[in-house]
Amino acid sequence: MQPFPTSPMVAQLTRNERQGAILIGLVVAICGILLGVAGRDDPIGIHGALIFAAGILTIFLIGKDYYAPEPSDERFASYYDDPTKAGIVLAMIWVVFGLAVGDWVAWQLVNPNLTFGGGWSSFGRIRPVHTTAVIFGFGGNGLIATSLYVLQRTSRARLPDQLSPWFVLLGYNLFCVLAVTGYPMGITQSKEYAETEWYADIWLVVVWVVYFLIYLRTLARRKEPHIYVANWYFMAFILVVAMLHIVNNLAVPVSIGHAKSYTLFSGVQDAMIQWWYGHNAVAFFLTAGFLGMMYYFLPVRAGRPIFSYRMSIISFWGITFLYMWAGSHHLHFTALPHWVQTLGMTFSLMLLVPSWASAGNALLTLNGAWAKVRDDATLRFMMVAAVFYGLTTFEGSFMAIRAVNALSHYTDWTVGHVHAGALGWVAMITFGSIYAVVPWVWKRKSMYSAGLVEAHFWLSIAGALVYVFAMWNSGIIQGLMWRTYSEDGTLTYSFVDSLIAMHPYYVARAIGGLLFLIGGCIGAYNIWMTIKLPNPISEATADQPEPKAIGASPQPAE
Amino acid sequence: MSIFGFHYRMERKAIGLVIAIIVVASIGGLVEIAPLFTIHQTVESAPGMRLYTPLELAGRNIYIREGCYACHSQMIRTLRDEVDRYGPYSLAVESKYDHPMLWGSKRTGPDLARIGEKYSDQWHVAHLVNPRDVVPPSVMPAYDWLLSTELRADDLGLHLKAQRAVGVPYTDEMIANASLDAFGQSNPDSAQAKGVIERYGKATTVRAFDGRPSQLTEMDAMVAYLQILGRLTDAAHKPIADAGAKQ
Numbered sequence: 044m045q046p047f048p049t050s051p052m053v054a055q056l057t058r059n060e061r062q063g064a065i066l067i068g069l070v071v072a073i074c075g076i077l078l079g080v081a082g083r084d085d086p087i088g089i090h091g092a093l094i095f096a097a098g099i100l101t102i103f104l105i106g107k108d109y110y111a112p113e114p115s116d117e118r119f120a121s122y123y124d125d126p127t128k129a130g131i132v133l134a135m136i137w138v139v140f141g142l143a144v145g146d147w148v149a150w151q152l153v154n155p156n157l158t159f160g161g162g163w164s165s166f167g168r169i170r171p172v173h174t175t176a177v178i179f180g181f182g183g184n185g186l187i188a189t190s191l192y193v194l195q196r197t198s199r200a201r202l203p204d205q206l207s208p209w210f211v212l213l214g215y216n217l218f219c220v221l222a223v224t225g226y227p228m229g230i231t232q233s234k235e236y237a238e239t240e241w242y243a244d245i246w247l248v249v250v251w252v253v254y255f256l257i258y259l260r261t262l263a264r265r266k267e268p269h270i271y272v273a274n275w276y277f278m279a280f281i282l283v284v285a286m287l288h289i290v291n292n293l294a295v296p297v298s299i300g301h302a303k304s305y306t307l308f309s310g311v312q313d314a315m316i317q318w319w320y321g322h323n324a325v326a327f328f329l330t331a332g333f334l335g336m337m338y339y340f341l342p343v344r345a346g347r348p349i350f351s352y353r354m355s356i357i358s359f360w361g362i363t364f365l366y367m368w369a370g371s372h373h374l375h376f377t378a379l380p381h382w383v384q385t386l387g388m389t390f391s392l393m394l395l396v397p398s399w400a401s402a403g404n405a406l407l408t409l410n411g412a413w414a415k416v417r418d419d420a421t422l423r424f425m426m427v428a429a430v431f432y433g434l435t436t437f438e439g440s441f442m443a444i445r446a447v448n449a450l451s452h453y454t455d456w457t458v459g460h461v462h463a464g465a466l467g468w469v470a471m472i473t474f475g476s477i478y479a480v481v482p483w484v485w486k487r488k489s490m491y492s493a494g495l496v497e498a499h500f501w502l503s504i505a506g507a508l509v510y511v512f513a514m515w516n517s518g519i520i521q522g523l524m525w526r527t528y529s530e531d532g533t534l535t536y537s538f539v540d541s542l543i544a545m546h547p548y549y550v551a552r553a554i555g556g557l558l559f560l561i562g563g564c565i566g567a568y569n570i571w572m573t574i575k576l577p578n579p580i581s582e583a584t585a586d587q588p589e590p591k592a593i594g595a596s597p598q599p600a601e
Numbered sequence: 602m603s604i605f606g607f608h609y610r611m612e613r614k615a616i617g618l619v620i621a622i623i624v625v626a627s628i629g630g631l632v633e634i635a636p637l638f639t640i641h642q643t644v645e646s647a648p649g650m651r652l653y654t655p656l657e658l659a660g661r662n663i664y665i666r667e668g669c670y671a672c673h674s675q676m677i678r679t680l681r682d683e684v685d686r687y688g689p690y691s692l693a694v695e696s697k698y699d700h701p702m703l704w705g706s707k708r709t710g711p712d713l714a715r716i717g718e719k720y721s722d723q724w725h726v727a728h729l730v731n732p733r734d735v736v737p738p739s740v741m742p743a744y745d746w747l748l749s750t751e752l753r754a755d756d757l758g759l760h761l762k763a764q765r766a767v768g769v770p771y772t773d774e775m776i777a778n779a780s781l782d783a784f785g786q787s788n789p790d791s792a793q794a795k796g797v798i799e800r801y802g803k804a805t806t807v808r809a810f811d812g813r814p815s816q817l818t819e820m821d822a823m824v825a826y827l828q829i830l831g832r833l834t835d836a837a838h839k840p841i842a843d844a845g846a847k848q
Contacts, residue, residue, distance in 0.1 A: 155740045165742035167668025229666035262615040270612050283626045295766045297759050305763050310696035312637045314704050367629030376678035378693035453708040526682040538711045543738050
């Protein structure tokens, strides 16, 4: 009799894969020791210890069950969904954590004393914890989980092996943990949405390459001749994020024992590269990846084929080409050369075409299924996400116009715009997709409670709208106050005047965020209870939980 | 039609898609970014521009560590109200040595590009210790512990070396004396103070920034950095024609 039951994760690995995992654990642990020893006088030493612990834990978990029986060949008859399951659970943990931290920092702008004293809990250090937890923790885990699910269905091929998806998922989460534990210790390179320092950045590159290889290896074994639209988006997401991440994070560390590094580029070039990265992190992480999600789960849930195959092509290549020019609209009226600003504005306007083609394609797919949208909160999440996507991309193009940007830049309007996209589009499409996929992968008839999905839906809508309206108000008021002149030609308002005027909107924003957070907690509870449901539906139907006609069809109707 | 026909064939090849995505996604960045390194007018010339001293660089790193850039920009735009409020608009050359740049994207607090020497050291110390003591409606966090935290100065030479590796022209002498210069700049009566002026120029501010010459704290570094903002060069205060002409 064993002291511990065999871990189900290790039981699925072949002997070779267990050896591989132990080797990876060993390499990770050695890297951890190196960083820990070299950086014993620096915060990087703590991260070294954490990396070491991750490596040792891997070796221990695998070693404990190393001699457990290998998985049988029967596994090849079904898709490999366990990493997807783990990814969904992790995504829900991250979203609750990330939203809670976000709401906390929102209240700090209402009352700056809501810290625990000392540096770690102040606004500047906690804000990137929020952005990283929701974008990379929640969004990233959601993307990895759903992309592995979609890839297998649309290719009708199992993942190439059992080890690499776990490496990607857990390695990615190690990156996220390094990020959110680093900022409170003051480890940051200050690049927005790329705050992590050099060692975490290098680790992410390794993880990302393996992620890409999973994609290529699975596609190489696909039984469908065509690669489905969702996979174009997932591939663009993986490829372009790699490109952006590597270029933007080029830096020289002070030493191997220092977390601190200095970026390769400076001043105006650095600003342009940062916003080329920043805006395209929005494009290829927060848009392309989630469009991949939408192109699969929305038609499947609605039971309708994608409205137009050609619109998918136009919007995919439009987004891939045009977005990469748009970053410079973050730098209007700055020291960036005027011609680059003009290009950024022009391409941002053109971007509206593929963006609305995507949103329209999604909404037109629902034609004939509107009764389902009315009755099914899961599908309604996806529908509202498409609407928010359309609205936010319109707002984005609008704000990229130089004259509008003169008012909106540096204000809360930008914050509102980002949250319209993040709460309305990214979070809603993810929640919708997760609610669709949870019963399928856990082989349950439905979610634990449809009523709780409804409650989550309405809390999300209410929270997002309160948030966005509050920020529109505060942003536009701020922008107007800063540029108001008295008749004698002097500025009417001091900066502090504008700050005082923000107070009620900062309260409203924090309340909107709280509603969204409560919704997220309800979602996490509902998903947990669904997993705990006792009666799995029979194995016969379990492998094909989604409507077969659509799930198996790689091509939309045309 | 043929375009869609071509696509219909291409989407059967994973490698075809991969290459097409990389090519299509690279164009925008290449056109917009590569010329910024080659076109001379992108960054104005400013012959007298000085470097950050080790103490100011340490302060800059604290500014980064605390995430100050999340609420304060360092980029005055070419708009009348911004010039009236904050001073001459920012030039590219002013952040030439900024690895990374700290232009920022949000003004929850005011722009800081020209904050240097607008307020006294005492004001900055009081403001950082508790912002609400000097600006009652402020929502800025308090940074009182900067005053009691000793600055880590033993590795400043390594920092300067890494800066040199990315293109900031620190000399061997500056690198060798980095730690001493940090002490010297915050202690005007010390023997090292003179060396700071020699290496970084007469305009360098040598003061007990936190009010206590005997101690080198993070507050010293932070205030020294805030007081140099916008003052590495006076290029922005000269007429435009002047700044552009000296290519």
